Structures are given as C-alpha cells and as structure tokens.
Amino acid sequence: MGRKLIIDPVTRIEGHGKVTIQLDDDNNVIDAKLLVVEFRGFEKFIQGHPYWEAPMLLQRICGICFVSHHLCGAKALDDMVGVGYSTHNLITPTAEKMRRLGHYAQQLQSHATAYFYCIVPEMMLGMDAAPEKRNVLGLVAADPELIKRVVMLRKWGQELIQAVLGKKMHGISSIPGGVNNNLTAEVRDRFIKGDATIPSIDQMLEYSMEGLQLFYDFHEKNRAMVDSFGDAPALDMCLVDDNGDVDYYHGKMRIVDNDKKVVRELDYHDYLDHFSEATEEWSYMKFPFLKELGREKGSVRVGPLARVNVTKSYSTPLAQAALEKFHAYNKGKCSNKALHTNWARAIEILHSAELIKVLLRDPDLQKDQLLVTPTEAMWTGEGVGVVEAPRGTLLHHYRANKEGNITFANLVVATTQNNQVMNRTVRSVAEAYLGGQAEITEGMMNAIEVGIRAFDPCLSCATHALGEMPLEVTLLDAKGNQIDERRK
Amino acid sequence: MMRKEIKLMNAESDLTLDHFNDDSALIYGIGNIGRQDDGLGWAFVDWLETTSACANAEKVKFYQLNLEDADLISHKQRVLFVDASKDTAVDSFRLYKAESKMDFSFTSHAMSIETIMATCQMCFGKIPDVYVLAIRGYEWELQIGLTEQAKRNLNLASAHIYRTATAPSPKTDCCLQ
The missing domain is CATH 1.10.645.10 (Cytochrome-c3 Hydrogenase, chain B)
Structure with missing residues (x-):
C-alpha cells in the first residue's frame, strides 16, 4: 500500500512550511514537495x-x-x-x-x-x-x-x-x-x-x-x-x-x-x-x-x-x-x-x-x-x-x-x-534517506528538514505572513487516509 | 474581579515596583504592538516611562526573547519580564517568580523566560531573581491597539504592582494614554 508522509510545519525555519512525500508500495519516493501555506499580503x-x-x-x-x-x-x-x-x-x-x-x-x-x-x-x-x-x-x-x-x-x-x-x-x-x-x-x-x-x-x-x-x-x-x-x-x-x-x-x-x-x-x-x-x-x-x-x-x-x-x-x-x-x-x-x-x-x-x-x-x-x-x-x-x-x-x-x-x-x-532548488533538495534527500525503507524513523524525517534548513528559508518573507511553528508529522496512505500523527 | 485575580497569584503578591527601582534591576517588556494585545508588555513599559515610575531600573522592549538576553540578565540582580498571556486560566494578570528550566520546545525565533534563565546560569555562572507579570490578552491580529479588555487588565496589573510603591500614586488609566 503506497503512503504519503507529511512534515508540517518544518521547524527551525522562519515561517510555516510543510513537506509531503509520496511513497509507492515498495516505499520508493515517487513525489516530494515543499509546500508554503502562508498567505501573502x-x-x-x-x-x-x-x-x-x-x-x-x-x-x-x-x-x-x-x-x-x-x-x-x-x-x-x-x-x-x-x-x-x-x-x-x-x-x-x-x-x-x-x-x-x-x-x-x-x-x-x-x-x-x-x-x-x-x-x-x-x-x-x-x-x-x-x-x-x-x-x-x-x-x-x-x-x-x-x-x-x-x-x-x-x-x-x-x-x-x-x-x-x-x-x-x-x-x-x-x-x-x-x-x-x-x-x-x-x-x-x-x-x-x-x-x-x-x-x-x-x-x-x-x-x-x-x-x-x-x-x-x-x-x-x-x-x-x-x-x-x-x-x-x-x-x-x-x-x-x-x-x-x-x-x-x-x-x-x-x-x-x-x-x-x-x-x-x-x-x-x-x-x-x-x-x-x-x-x-x-x-x-x-x-x-x-x-x-x-x-x-x-x-x-x-x-x-x-x-x-x-x-x-x-x-x-x-x-x-x-x-x-x-x-x-x-x-x-x-x-x-x-x-x-x-x-x-x-x-x-x-x-x-x-x-x-x-x-x-x-x-x-x-x-x-x-x-x-x-x-x-x-x-x-x-x-x-x-x-x-x-x-x-x-x-x-x-x-x-x-x-x-x-x-x-x-x-x-x-x-x-530558491523554491525550485529547495524542492529538488527535498526530493534528493527523500530518495536517499527514505526510499526503500520499511520503517520511517524520526531521524530520517529530520534529514528532510536538514536539507531545507540549509537554505535558511524565510517563508514569512516569501509569503509575507506570520505563523507559529509547532511540528506535526502526519503519515497518510495512498488514498490520503491518516495512519499516524506526531507533534513536536 | 480583583479578588479572583489575586487568588491566582502566589507568594509574590506583595511584590511592588519598589523592588525593581535601582540600576541593578531590569524591566523587560516582551511583545509586538502591531499585533493588538501582544503589545501589552510594551504598553506596561511605556506606562512606566510616561509616569517616571521605577525610574532607576533599566527598561527594555523587544519582540521576543533571544539567546543574547541571557547575557543581558546576567548583569542584573532582579528582572521583571512583562508579557501578554493567552492562558485562559489567567483572568486578568498573574505575577509570579520564574524558575530556571531548560525548555527544549525551542523554535528558531523565540525562547522562554525559563530557558533564558537556564542559559544565563550555564553560560555565565549566575542568575538574577526573575519575576514575570503575565497580562491576559485576547486578540492577536495585525493591528495596532489593545482591546478594551486588555487595557482593563493592564490597568489592574499596573495598579497592583504600583500600589505600595513610594513613587507617585497610580492613576488607573494612565497606561491607556
């Protein structure tokens, strides 16, 4: 059963971002995105x-x-x-x-x-x-x-x-x-x-x-x-x-x-x-x-x-x-x-x-x-x-x-x-750290954040809004059903 | 209402501004006047400066605590942090003594008072007496100006901590000007 991983929001960056990673039935990465969900004003x-x-x-x-x-x-x-x-x-x-x-x-x-x-x-x-x-x-x-x-x-x-x-x-x-x-x-x-x-x-x-x-x-x-x-x-x-x-x-x-x-x-x-x-x-x-x-x-x-x-x-x-x-x-x-x-x-x-x-x-x-x-x-x-x-x-x-x-x-x-290159980085890290893994650990999820954090992105600047930054990690199956959730 | 608020306070209920009225003390307003009631901490410091109350203490206003504030408080003996509170358990304000504690719920842009204290202890080998005046706020949108309820709470908090001070007698609405 394919599944989707969501890191929401990514921590230790300025602003509110979310990562989704779509895995197939063998846990290979088929898609990875950095989403910015703040409003620009x-x-x-x-x-x-x-x-x-x-x-x-x-x-x-x-x-x-x-x-x-x-x-x-x-x-x-x-x-x-x-x-x-x-x-x-x-x-x-x-x-x-x-x-x-x-x-x-x-x-x-x-x-x-x-x-x-x-x-x-x-x-x-x-x-x-x-x-x-x-x-x-x-x-x-x-x-x-x-x-x-x-x-x-x-x-x-x-x-x-x-x-x-x-x-x-x-x-x-x-x-x-x-x-x-x-x-x-x-x-x-x-x-x-x-x-x-x-x-x-x-x-x-x-x-x-x-x-x-x-x-x-x-x-x-x-x-x-x-x-x-x-x-x-x-x-x-x-x-x-x-x-x-x-x-x-x-x-x-x-x-x-x-x-x-x-x-x-x-x-x-x-x-x-x-x-x-x-x-x-x-x-x-x-x-x-x-x-x-x-x-x-x-x-x-x-x-x-x-x-x-x-x-x-x-x-x-x-x-x-x-x-x-x-x-x-x-x-x-x-x-x-x-x-x-x-x-x-x-x-x-x-x-x-x-x-x-x-x-x-x-x-x-x-x-x-x-x-x-x-x-x-x-x-x-x-x-x-x-x-x-x-x-x-x-x-x-x-x-x-x-x-x-x-x-x-x-x-x-x-x-x-940097939006495009950050998305490429997310994909690259996801493939290297999550691809083919039977179990997704917190450390693997953190690797994604490390990749994004290297850019020191300011999502508030990019969209001109403010937001609190707890970390929610939601695990979804291929149909979007929630399997698990973690919050930092 | 006031009786209920005093119930929320602990042993620091006798604390007044006299305790902070010398240059070894710091009064630190935390907040953002552009986010409605988040401006409560700054409004308190503005009120002190307008009335010349607690004139000998150093006063600071800033948006959020950061690591260098550990250095700032390391040079003081007593510190009063004044901040807006979202805590629904606080009816109007709460005055309490803070305890040093390393709080790992850290984000890159803000740190807790307790963590600043712990950092001060670990990095500089000393720590001042730290008190917190948390004033209840209600609205946090991108707008200048406190809500009427927040103004009322600010007046109550100011009057309480001012009440036995030797400085001029309080005007309960002076902080609203």
Whole structure:
C-alpha cells in the first residue's frame, strides 16, 4: 500500500512550511514537495501609502533580515526620487557606506543565528540525536563556552545595527537620497576596541574563524555524508561588481552554470525582462526562472552557496583564504551540495566581519554629507532595489502616482528564488534517506528538514505572513487516509 | 474581579515596583504592538516611562526573547519580564517568580523566560531573581491597539504592582494614554 508522509510545519525555519512525500508500495519516493501555506499580503496593503513609508513598513515582513528589506526599499526610493542607480545621480559615499555597514552587520548576526542556532546543533550533536537535544539549547548544555561566543556574535551584530540604523530591529536610518545619520568616532571606537559590554572587532573575527573551524571539523569526520547530501543542480545567481566578485549591496546580477560559465548578466532594473514566475496550486510561493531557459533549466539558486560559487574572489584576506579552499575542494566548479551551504555561510560570517573591520576604519563614516536632495523635476515615480540579503538576492519594485502614493509593489525574495532548488533538495534527500525503507524513523524525517534548513528559508518573507511553528508529522496512505500523527 | 485575580497569584503578591527601582534591576517588556494585545508588555513599559515610575531600573522592549538576553540578565540582580498571556486560566494578570528550566520546545525565533534563565546560569555562572507579570490578552491580529479588555487588565496589573510603591500614586488609566 503506497503512503504519503507529511512534515508540517518544518521547524527551525522562519515561517510555516510543510513537506509531503509520496511513497509507492515498495516505499520508493515517487513525489516530494515543499509546500508554503502562508498567505501573502504585504504587496497589497502597502498600496495607497506614501512612497517613503515603503521601506519602513515592508521591512516588518521579517524579524531577521529586516535591514535587507529596508535597504532594498531605500534603493528603490532613491530611483523614484531621481538619485538612484537608474539615474546615475548617486547618493553620497558616506550614505552608501553607512548603509553597507548596517547591511554587513545584519549579515553577521543573521548568518550567526542560522548557522549556530539551526545548523551547528546537528553538526555537533548528530542528525539522529533526540529532537529535544539537537537544538541550540542542547548546545548550551553541551558547550556553554561556545554559546557564550555565539551570544557575543549576535549581540555585537545587533548593537552595530542599532548604532547604524537607530534601532536593533526595524530601524529607519535610510531615507530617499541617503541616510539620516553618520557614525561618530566614539561609537566607531567602541566597535573597534570593544568595551565592558561588547567584544572588539578582532574578537569577532576570532569567533568567526572558530565557527568556520567547526564546519571543517564536521566535514573531516563526515565527508561522505556532507558531500552527497541533498545534491540539487541549479544555476547560481548573485550581485557582482565589475571584477566578478560578490557585492552584497549593489552590482549586476550574474548567473552562472555548473562550470561557472556566465549564462546571463543583467542590470537588475531589467529583472522582469529576463525572469518569469511559475505557480502551483499547492503552494503560495512562486517559482521564478529565466524565461529563455524555461523552468527546469532556468531556475536559480541564491544565497551563501550561490555567492561563493559565483564570486571570483574576496577583498579581505581571511575570507579569501577560506574561499580558495572552497573553490579548490570543488575543483573550480559550482557546488550543488546542500550542506556546502553551511560551509559557505560560515565563510560569509568571516567575510562580513572582515568587511565591517575595513569599513569601521573608513573616515567617510564620520563625514556630514548624508543626503542628496532631489528637485521635483527629478521624480521618476518608479524604482527597483536589489541587495544580497543573507538568504540571497532580494528585489523590491515600487511605483507611485504623482501624489506620491504607492500604486504597485512587487517583492521577489531569496526564498522564492530558491523554491525550485529547495524542492529538488527535498526530493534528493527523500530518495536517499527514505526510499526503500520499511520503517520511517524520526531521524530520517529530520534529514528532510536538514536539507531545507540549509537554505535558511524565510517563508514569512516569501509569503509575507506570520505563523507559529509547532511540528506535526502526519503519515497518510495512498488514498490520503491518516495512519499516524506526531507533534513536536 | 480583583479578588479572583489575586487568588491566582502566589507568594509574590506583595511584590511592588519598589523592588525593581535601582540600576541593578531590569524591566523587560516582551511583545509586538502591531499585533493588538501582544503589545501589552510594551504598553506596561511605556506606562512606566510616561509616569517616571521605577525610574532607576533599566527598561527594555523587544519582540521576543533571544539567546543574547541571557547575557543581558546576567548583569542584573532582579528582572521583571512583562508579557501578554493567552492562558485562559489567567483572568486578568498573574505575577509570579520564574524558575530556571531548560525548555527544549525551542523554535528558531523565540525562547522562554525559563530557558533564558537556564542559559544565563550555564553560560555565565549566575542568575538574577526573575519575576514575570503575565497580562491576559485576547486578540492577536495585525493591528495596532489593545482591546478594551486588555487595557482593563493592564490597568489592574499596573495598579497592583504600583500600589505600595513610594513613587507617585497610580492613576488607573494612565497606561491607556
């Protein structure tokens, strides 16, 4: 008798997702899907609001990557008022560097959350460990010194976000044409040298290196598993500068194939000319793909793994050394391995810390040229912003009427971009861990979640809703009759 | 109604804001003002700041507890967490002393007060006295503003913990402004 497994919702991700796995009579996987069952609403209710409210309101989609939404919206507003990248009449260096500093701080603390809270527990305690143990609280019990450092990484990142954006969450520093504050020398020195409440930037680098070493140790002991788990081919995409190196704040969208051949490079203002979105009746989350290649060949992966696959190099020495090791290990090709995403994320924690260290020593942060004030004639009424959010490429596109009220908003978030490749990963892991097994254990079910979690998906961002996250596992037969149910 | 609410309280029923009125104390409002009655914790802190009650305590408002809050409370001797409660057993509010306990029902975006305490103990080798003021809420939709019932509960909770404090006398509706 065939049967269907349902993981609902998947835990330790942001938002509410569900996995269904259809097995035939011999327990072979015949179908596997990640369903997103939240409702999307932010794009609609922003309509009619003044254009300048968009970055403030839309960042409230998320409590984790709110800086990315804020900055993406700010870049779109720059376009609208005539001082954005579409007009080549740019904001001041101080404004851009302040935005970048907040952006890197968020990447540091967001990646630290995803990596240490959601991924390291399985690395250190085992995928088969009891569910009540294999989480960050299990780590607290197992290694309190490690957790102290994790706490400091997050705290340091959040304090820097507060210093730059005015609040630890949902700050409002970016405004059309620039920012509303700079970084004083006193505040800068606090982050460089540390004080009684936060460590120094050099200690952050040390903790970041230790986080990367955790992955190396795990990889060394579990090489076969790490290198075979969740192999899911896709094109890779991220923003790059003129050298082909990742730029988290601004650049061209570069898409490469598995051999790192550039298959498309585009100005992100032209995104909609190149991408289309497929829909499925079983999910609120769309499936973007390159029009010319179609959904199967044209789906892209974004986020840490895509970025380390695409970027040629980093400008900072420690991250560059880690990147060279990653590239050499994968023999110069793109990695499609889900758990290599965790490797990439650990590299990017280090890269973020190094970028922050460089920026903190930049005197432009103390300058007063914060804002370019556009004339009324410069108003374009339409803007597109793209940044590399921690989870990948994020796009905001707004239009406003002549009164300045929003008439259209479209958000394409990283988790949506990754929809196809996450589904491929679910299928790959299901086949490897569940296929042909007479008995489905909790550990096997968790393997599916590990595959999804590697993407650190934000389903709330992808559908713009909120939800509680208990875990229900329901086992159904081929006719949809419930055989068993478990709840975490 | 008040008699019934006091019945729900335990030995901490004598606790007042005086207990927290110095810089070794922290008053932490948990919640989200954009989700109706989930804003109760913040409203309590707003009320303290508006009236300058408990002026010497550090006050914090945030959406949910996270791991770094273990570090935050490790620097304090007394902590009062104020949060909205969905518990139908709480008629209007409940004031109680929290016990450290590692709660493994963890999700990636929020942690319990008891777990923060346990983490504080394990990571930093110390733990403050922690009290919880849980105020009953009713509606949690995407909307700003407390329900009338939640406002009433907030007033009752505020008046109770304020009642013997040496600060200015309470105004039962001051927290609604």
